[in-house]
Amino acid sequence: MEATPMQWSDLIALGPAGATALGALGILLLSVLLAPRTPERSPGAPGARVSRSSKGSGEDELARMRVNLLLAGLATASLALAGGFAFSRLMSQPAPSPLSPMLALDGLAALSILVVGLAAVLVIWLSTSRLTAIRIPYGEYYALVLLGLAGSFAALQAENVIVLFLGLELMSVATTILTAAERGKKHGLEAALKAFLSNALSSALLLLGIILLFGATGHFDYPGLRDTLDPARGLDLAGLALIFAGLAMKLALVPFHQWLPDVQEGTSTSVAAFVSTCVVITVTLAWLRLVLHGLPDLHALLSPVFAGLGVASIVLANLMALVQRNVKRMLGWLVIAQAGTWILAFCVGDETAFGAMIFYLVAYALVMLGAFGVVMTLKGGGRELERLEHFAGIAESRKGLAAIMTLFMLAVAGVPGTVGFWARWHLVGALVAGGELVLAVIAVLGSVVSLYICMQVPVMMYMRETLEEEVTESATNELLVLLLCAGIVIGLGFWPDPLLPGWGMGLLDFFESSVGSSVR
Amino acid sequence: MVGMGPYVDGHVLSWILFMPGATALFLLAIGAVLRGFFGSVGLPGEVWRAIALGSTGLTLLLAFAGLFVAFEPETMGLQLVEYADWLPGYGVQYFVAVDGINLFPVLFVTLLVPLVLIVSWRRVERSLRTFVFFLLLLESAILGVFLSFNVLLFHLFWQLALVALYFIIGIWGGRDRIAVATKFLLHGGVGAMLMWVAILVLFRLNLEANGVPGLDLVSHPGSPAPGLLELAIPTTESGLEWWRSQTWLFLAFALAFAILLPLAPLHGWLPDALAEAPGEGAALIAGLLLQLGAYGLLRFAVPLFPEAAESLAPLIRVLALVSIAYAGLRALYGGDLNRVIAYLAMVQGGIIVLALFSFEGLGQVGSVVGIVSRGLVLAALILLVGMLEERRGTRWIDQFGGLARPMPLLALLLGVAVFAAVGAPGSSGFVFELLALAATFEVSARVGLAGCLGALAMALCLYRIYRRVMLGPLEIEANRNLPDLSGREAALILALLIPILGVGLYPNPVLRRIEPSVLEVRRQILERGVLSLEAEAPRDPAPSANSTRVTEGPGSPVLAASGEGQ
Secondary structure, eight states, rough: OOOOOOOOGGGGGGGHHHHHHHHHHHHHHHHHTTTTTSSSTTSSSSTTHHHHHHOHHHHHHHHHHHHHHHHHHHHHHHHHHHHHHHHOOOOOHOOOOOSSOOOOOHHHHHHHHHHHHHHHHHHHHHHHHHHHHHHOHHHHHHHHHHHHHHHHHHHBBSSSSHHHHHHHHHHHHHHOOOOOOOTTOOOOOHHHHHHHHHHHHHHHHHHHHHHHHHHHHHHHHHHHHHHHTTTHHHHHHOOOOOOOOHHHHHOOTSSTTTTTHHHHHHOOHHHHHHHHIIIEEEEHHHHHHHIIIISOOOOHHHHHHHHHHHHHHHHHHHHHTTOOOOOHHHHHHHHHHHHHHHHHHHHSSSSSHHHHHHHHHHHHHHHHHHHHHHHHHHHTTTTTTOOOGTTHHHHOOHHHHHHHOOOHHHHHHHHHHSSHHHHHHHHHHHHHHHTTTHHHEEEEEEEEHHHHHHHHHIIIIIOOOOOOOOOOOOOOOHHHHHHHHHHHHHHHHHHHSSSTTTTTTTTTHHHHHHHEEEEE | OOSSTTTTTOOOHHHHHHHHHHHHHHHHHHOOOOHHOOOOOOOOOHHHHHHHHEEEEEEIIIIIIIIIIIOOTTOOOOOEEEEEEEGGGEEEEEEEEEEEEHHHHHHHHHHHHHHHHHHHHHHOOOTHHHHHHHHHHHHHHHHHHHHHHHHHHHHHHHHHHHHOOOHHHHOOTTHHHHHHHHHHHHHHHHHHHHEEEEEEEHHHHHHHHHOOOOBSSSSOTSSOOOOOGGGGOOOSSSOOGGGGGGHHHHHHHHHHHHHHOGGGGGOTTHHHHHSSSSHHHHHHHHIHHHHHHHHHHHIIHHHHHHHHHHHHHHHHHHHHHHHHHHHHHHHHHHHHHHHHHHHHHHHHHHHHHHHTTTTTTHHHHHHHHHHHHHHHHHHHHHHHHHHHHHSSSSOOOOOOOTTTTHHHHHHHHHHHHHHHHHHHHTTTHHHHHHHHHHHHHHHHHHHHHHHHHHHHHHHHHHHHHHHHHHHSOOOOGGTTTOOOHHHHHHHHHHHHHHHHHHHHHOHHHHHHHHHHHHHHHHHHHHOOOOOOHHHOOOOOTHHHHHHHHHHTTTHHHHHEEEEHOO
């Protein structure tokens, strides 16, 4: 191939990850500059809480709030910039660059970045008002979230297994630190240790797999792998198996799932929301990119693998979720069950199925963020109420919140009138179209169990007597995000295929064509 | 339509369908606005209930003054059709219509819900607004199930009805309400989900056959895709994937319907639900929800998959007989009156299934009458038992005896309801059981005889229970001074008993409207070439040949005379 001089436009591919990383650095810098002067007020220091409450001056509070909002706004702006790069690429759909790049910003990558970025913006605005209460320093929090997202965006654009590895690693490290960021939480350190160990193990598996593949084929880059990988060779097969095991562990699919519920329970709710949306979606979409770009057509080989992972996840996670009494932990198991459901799309492996999967991911992100948001906003006696019993009788004191939570729970189970129904319709429809009826029935029966699990929360809220917990008001930003999520969940529940004005096609077609445009 | 105004004309079905649900959302919005902007606690629950009563009353009025009057009895096929694009890409269209088969169930639904609201007037106090909300939602959902002619639209309403009833049982039920509600939801959920997969397969088949997405049951000019009833679904597997065959699709649909009917091995939820649900909820389950199963079989499962239905018919008949026998036996020992009513519902459900799977026009007319008659009778019985329980604090049969002395009015009304339940002449139950069992006899004398015996056994059992409760010596002191029904309560029950007696004494107006639609459905089935029906009647003049047979049945002077002679 003749080397053409590099164009400025080729650098756009660096845009999303670059903008996010620069945003992270800027936020770190600003947070140092704007930090409160007196040492006793430094957030997170031991005793800070006491001194704050004893002084409790409104001016202090206001200044802190301003800094917080400024940093959150900055984070949003840098994410918006990243999204802008992706969006411009989606609008223009240029021919792929003749260079063989490390990163590519094609249709699939741009769409993935938009999905993850939107979820991240919601996470950020959901958590702003909680940061003071849970004593996480703002600057570090936003910077870590953005750094994790920079890694995520890199992984989503990867055209090279090393970039994939580095991106996922960056994301994992940032997530691990975030997991432990809330000091003094009961199982916080345990959760962080679990996250750290599982990340280390999955990264090791991934790296070993990459090395084996390199040894077998001599390629790190996706196109090279695609041309030279030969599943008949043992070394290639071993490398592939290790890579898949590593990715499955990062996605917490059964049997690599043990870390996720513990992390969800132990960490603060906003980080749990980040892990169960941004992280999980990133791993899925990066995996999708690897399968589409980096591997030859291995459908016959991979289909049983994905089917096994998916079915095991659906069955085990649903059963385990049945007995949980902690809502965050229950949601953690539900994340595994949902991941097991959407991973089944790989068994069919055509554009329709992957379009349906992306739709499912969008719906899932909205619903999960909403559910975690409700858990986050329910505070009593200065702490989060996360046990199932704490929800008892909420419908009496917080009618709107109870209704919204019911909506999200119904959406997880895929009841009509919510976006969850159509997400499942597309996904299971793709399974039926691909002839995988047994998988379709398993996925659907899993959702009946999920319905039972999810209904435990409304049962508590509406059917049990209240525990007389002191329930405080929710912050405005939380309510706004929740209302936004609920609005989209209902809106897409009735009009699941809104016509996108820029492209002249429906949402699902758009997803499909984005996947299709990047298949070589 | 006669003077319904420019907005209602041509949209009367939409008005009926959405009036309750829209009222519920409207009340919710008003409450939110009041709370949000004026800081008040919102409208009090009593106001909600009054507005809901007005709304459901208006729906009832629309149903009778608009729907029933505008319905043309002799017309075959769908009437008052409303068709609009909703999600054409998914085959989901807003397609509602009425014909002879769903006309009377719709009228019945609109009648029962206001009655239930009135009954709840003194009994439901806790979370009143939520109760009203779910009740209105449920009415819209059930009306939607009856009115939809798009399979997925039907399914959406179906699931909505399940969820709404789940909350009604779970919030206002008795001691074990949560366990029972969960049992109910899991039974209903498994059925609904398998039906959902079958709908996806149907969608796929239709797309492959026609190239356009469509899930309408019958063709409509507004849709590019032909109706599912014109879709040829392979009967045998013959090299194709197994799940494309009619048999599996039929089973997936029939399972959901059989759970709600309910048939014997799938009935576990019903006695518990009737025993634990609040009186209002029990009336809604027995009156409305159970009828959905029979309706679904009649409207969807059999016409969509006629060959599978036919080849599985012997098995289903056996199941129905087992169900009748089992329920009859259990009723003998049932100590709780609501449980006895649940078993009565199973017996009648079994007879409806026998009638349906006779594949006779006679039987199908009978099953439509049965849907309405069973709903009326069960709702009346449940409400009467609820009134008794309100006074005495128990439903246990042993605790009663000789109640006719302190409560003659209750004894009289309950007597009439029991007469209707056992199919005594002069009640709608008689018309239903006569048509149903006659059709069953035509298929197989043995099955018909067994069905008759089952009905007879249930009748004896009910008479026994009635005697035990109402007649005999007044032994228990607590029963001595029970107040009789008030005029309001008696009027409520009469609102259900009058249609029962009306249909029983003069069934012709009802049968006249049902028949053409049943014939139309049979014609559609015949056009798809069902073997044994073909063998019965020559292929070409099939509809007319059958129509003469059917009209002989219900419209015959013998039947009318026997009905009116009482």
